[in-house]
Amino acid sequence: MPADPAMKILVVDDMSTMRRIVKNILKQLGFVNVEEAENGQEGLAKLKGGGFGFVVSDWNMPIMTGIEMLRAIRADEAIKTTPVLMVTAEAQQENLIEAVKAGVSNYIVKPFTAETLQEKINKIFP
Amino acid sequence: MAEVNTHLYAELGELAKYLDTTLRRLDEAGAPLSNMSSQMPQAASHLEGLTKLTEEGTHEVMRLTEELQDSHALIAGSLGKAAAILAKGQNLPCAACVLREAQKPATPAEKQALDSRQLLAGALTEAANGLTKGQSGTCIACILIDARQHLTQDDKRLIEIMTALSFQDLVAQRVKKLTTIIHDVERKLLELVVVFGVQHKEGSPEVKSEATDMLKQLEASNATSMKQNLVDDILGKFGFS
Incomplete structure (x- = not known):
């Protein structure tokens, strides 16, 4: 099912500039209902609040990393089906495999373009 | 007994000399250590400043870029409207245009032909009719004037972006200061090495630290990181x- 432009999206990144860049690209792609979280713990709390249809997350963050948050999402019955796209500077093969094993929906390495983000969203929501 | 005492005095003498030398070396090392301990927080503060500076500069550029994006969306919408009006052949002067015309000073010929009050009255009547029909600001002339105003604002924003990018210069200046501090610390560490005669022993175990690990991670990421x-x-x- 194609992505609903009104879908609530959560952007999780410890760098405010990166959150803003991702949010801006999502806006250009037509998604205006975007919320932010500074780390995995904050992101998980927001997700448990309900209503989110998609998560875009960084890997390296303080308090709770992106991969830890991904595992927590997949282990939670209420939110385990939420698609999670990792956007990260962690570009090692073992990181990618770890993310796939943890149940990532897709994976983008930084630096990335708006086209790449759109392509991945289209793959997640065909 | 006398021989033992002589030997003991000699040993004590050597010990006193060693203590004196060590104290002098410690005094010599004290100044560089003291300088270094005051410089390191300074360097850390500079680094924190750099993070803040780059973050603020980037936010400013992004704010202006977002405004440009919004403005371009408005211009594109306006031009779309103008194209639709042209396609339908309905380009009637709107109320805003009529009012603008009325505000223009009349030519001497117009002055002779018409009393200015009559001109204004006519224009206002036309404007009122236009407003009743909901035509205010909807003719091609108004749309293009609106678009031109947006473009003028965009030019200002582009200049502001160029100005905002000057944060790079400030960053470069601070990096220069940091490099100076690092070189200074390096020189003082060398002085300490000379004073205490510290030497790298072959096969000595590598000191494990977070910095060492991070350096290894950086080297590894350079060597094996993947493209999309x-x-x-x-x-x-x-x-x-």
Whole structure:
């Protein structure tokens, strides 16, 4: 099912500039209902609040990393089906495999373009 | 007994000399150590400042870029409206245009032909009729004037972006200061090495620290990091379409 432009999206990144860049690209792609979280713990709390249809997350963050948050999402019955796209500077093969094993929906390495983000969203929501 | 005492005095003499030399060396080392301890927080403060500076500069550029994006969306919408009006052949002067015309000073010929009050009255009547029909600001002339105003604002924003990018200069200046501090600390560490005669022993165990680990991670990421197309290939092997 194609992505609903009104879908609530959560952007999780410890760098405010990166959150803003991702949010801006999502806006250009037509998604205006975007919320932010500074780390995995904050992101998980927001997700448990309900209503989110998609998560875009960084890997390296303080308090709770992106991969830890991904595992927590997949282990939670209420939110385990939420698609999670990792956007990260962690570009090692073992990181990618770890993310796939943890149940990532897709994976983008930084630096990335708006086209790449759109392509991945289209793959997640065909 | 006398021989033992002589030997003991000689040993004590050597010990006193060693203590004196060590104290002098410690005094010599004290100044560089004291300088270094005051410089390191300074360097850390500079680094924190750099983070803040780059973050603020980037936010400013992004704010202006977002305003440009919004403005371009408005211009595109306006031009779309103008094209639709042209396509329908309905380009009637709107109320705003009529009012603008009325505000223009009349030519001497117009003055002779018409009393200015009559001109204004006529224009206002036309404007009122236009407003009743909901035509205010909807003719091609108004749309283009509106678009031109947006473009003028965009020019200002582009200049502001150029100005905002000057944060790079400030960053460069601070980096220069940091480099100076690092060189100074390096020189003082060398002085300490000379004073205490510290030497690297062959086969001595490597000191494990967070910095060492991070350096290794950085080196590893340089050597083995993947590009997006390789990531996609691997994802494909895992069944990602």
